[in-house]
Amino acid sequence: MGFDTLIVGGTVVSSSGLRRADVGVRGERIAAVGTGLERRAGSAARVIDASGKYVLPGVIDVHVHLDMPFCGTVSSDDYDSGTRAAARGGVTTVIDFAIPSGRESLNDALDAWSAKAAGKACIDYAFHVCLTDPRRHPAQIPGVVKRGVPTVKAFMIYASQGWESDDGTLYEALQITRRAGGMLLVHAESARVLDRLIEQFHTPAMMRRYGARLHAMSRPNFVEAEAVARAIRWAEVTGGRLYIVHMSTGEGADLVRDARRRGVRVAAETCAQYLVLDDSVFSQPDGHLYATCPQLKKPADQRRLWQGLRGGEISVVSTDTCTFTRRQKAAWKGDWTKIPMGMPGLETLLPAVYTYGVRGRRLTLPQMVACLCENPARIMGLYPRKGVIARGADADLVIIDPRRTTLVDWRKMETNADWNPFQGRRLAGFAEKTFCRGRMIVDGGRFVGENGWGRFVPRRLAKNL
Ligand code: URP
Ligand code: ZN
Ligand code: ZN
Numbered sequence: 001m002g003f004d005t006l007i008v009g010g011t012v013v014s015s016s017g018l019r020r021a022d023v024g025v026r027g028e029r030i031a032a033v034g035t036g037l038e039r040r041a042g043s044a045a046r047v048i049d050a051s052g053k054y055v056l057p058g059v060i061d062v063h064v065h066l067d068m069p070f071c072g073t074v075s076s077d078d079y080d081s082g083t084r085a086a087a088r089g090g091v092t093t094v095i096d097f098a099i100p101s102g103r104e105s106l107n108d109a110l111d112a113w114s115a116k117a118a119g120k121a122c123i124d125y126a127f128h129v130c131l132t133d134p135r136r137h138p139a140q141i142p143g144v145v146k147r148g149v150p151t152v153k154a155f156m157i158y159a160s161q162g163w164e165s166d167d168g169t170l171y172e173a174l175q176i177t178r179r180a181g182g183m184l185l186v187h188a189e190s191a192r193v194l195d196r197l198i199e200q201f202h203t204p205a206m207m208r209r210y211g212a213r214l215h216a217m218s219r220p221n222f223v224e225a226e227a228v229a230r231a232i233r234w235a236e237v238t239g240g241r242l243y244i245v246h247m248s249t250g251e252g253a254d255l256v257r258d259a260r261r262r263g264v265r266v267a268a269e270t271c272a273q274y275l276v277l278d279d280s281v282f283s284q285p286d287g288h289l290y291a292t293c294p295q296l297k298k299p300a301d302q303r304r305l306w307q308g309l310r311g312g313e314i315s316v317v318s319t320d321t322c323t324f325t326r327r328q329k330a331a332w333k334g335d336w337t338k339i340p341m342g343m344p345g346l347e348t349l350l351p352a353v354y355t356y357g358v359r360g361r362r363l364t365l366p367q368m369v370a371c372l373c374e375n376p377a378r379i380m381g382l383y384p385r386k387g388v389i390a391r392g393a394d395a396d397l398v399i400i401d402p403r404r405t406t407l408v409d410w411r412k413m414e415t416n417a418d419w420n421p422f423q424g425r426r427l428a429g430f431a432e433k434t435f436c437r438g439r440m441i442v443d444g445g446r447f448v449g450e451n452g453w454g455r456f457v458p459r460r461l462a463k464n465l
Helices: 037-043 081-088 106-117 137-146 167-180 191-201 204-210 213-217 221-238 250-261 272-276 279-283 299-311 326-332 346-359 365-380
Strands: 005-008 011-014 017-020 022-026 029-034 046-049 054-057 059-064 091-098 124-130 151-155 183-187 242-244 266-271 316-318 397-400 405-407 426-428 433-436 439-443
Touching: 005 037, 011 365, 017 365, 022 037, 054 365, 059 081, 059 266, 059 316, 059 346, 059 365, 081 091, 081 346, 081 433, 081 439, 091 106, 091 346, 091 433, 106 124, 106 137, 137 167, 151 167, 167 183, 167 221, 183 221, 191 221, 204 213, 213 279, 221 242, 221 250, 250 266, 250 299, 266 272, 266 299, 272 299, 272 346, 299 365, 316 346, 316 365, 346 365, 346 397, 346 426
Parallel strands: 005 046, 011 054, 059 091, 091 124, 124 151, 151 183, 183 242, 242 266, 266 316
Antiparallel strands: 005 022, 011 017, 022 029, 054 397, 397 433, 405 426, 433 439
């Protein structure tokens, strides 16, 4: 039997190494991986020469917010622009956060987010669901786990959004997710101390003097570290599985390392922006654009986060994509507490990690594939269907040319953002070709996919992780 697509002569990368191999795709799945498949090229409908290039599993971004109401507006990348941007960056699956509003149940939120994605998504997608009602939502967790959504997020801040969970909710959610085969994801920042710090800095004189720098000044590292320590404590005493999202501090990495050594079931992700950017951006004239939550930290944190990826205490790099345009960000009018928080990231995740990680000699290629593809798939219950190049897996593939660099310019990107945190930087590692379940969705660096190709992927967590 022939192949629909045969990728020949490339270097296939996995978390355990590199090898010269051809990849044969039949329908939506990988049908064969090995040398000498090109002898069967005559029977392939399409043959792609990947000589001199890397063939990677499709990237899985486990942390995105598409079309999300937040900070008085709605994030401006939706399932159309967001997944087109993702494809150009070699991302073939996203996991978004369904957030109940008002009296909605967890199932209502999942229905609402499914409707946002349906007919629009160009790549595959899955959901986490967020606990926003401490009385009603914990009991609903087993139901959503059965629906293929085993990961539940609690926010330790955001009382003003109506999203904040207290320690009791975290504790109970860890107990329930443990019994139901789920995992608790936590946004770890110390709410009451953060409230005080914001109050202390929130004066007209301070705002005139420091502007957007107050975003960083009001969130010292201990705001994250204290909350990470507390969440770990609840995981330790309940035996529940915990995943710290968008971890930004060196202290966080130390805490997760120590907890894992004690046998606590905790994993952590960081985001590309925390690895590449630091809080000096807030001194720029447009520094407010970079406001995200948690905020960018110091170069010493960056170094510790890269080290954490090498050491294994940080397992995943995601984006926390939450795009706001210049116009949306302008709502701050000099008051940092009013900046819609978040930035675009899907299109630049792989290029940023490849350029600053692999080319910058901070990560090896297999380590990069571990933290962008295989670990996200394993931890989030998508493995072995996704995250690896192996027979039977979904044919989610990215081809990158290690010699080619691209100047980042928001005007030439698929995201709806009219600015970019990496604007003007030359990055390598943009997808030359991307395949999602066998369908080519990027060719020659251009998006050629279609709305509606993306499908919801139900997930189930492996028992022993
Ligand atoms: O600033 C951010 N990251 N916005 C998205 C919400 C969150 O906390 O992840
Ligand atoms: Zn968060
Ligand atoms: Zn987020």
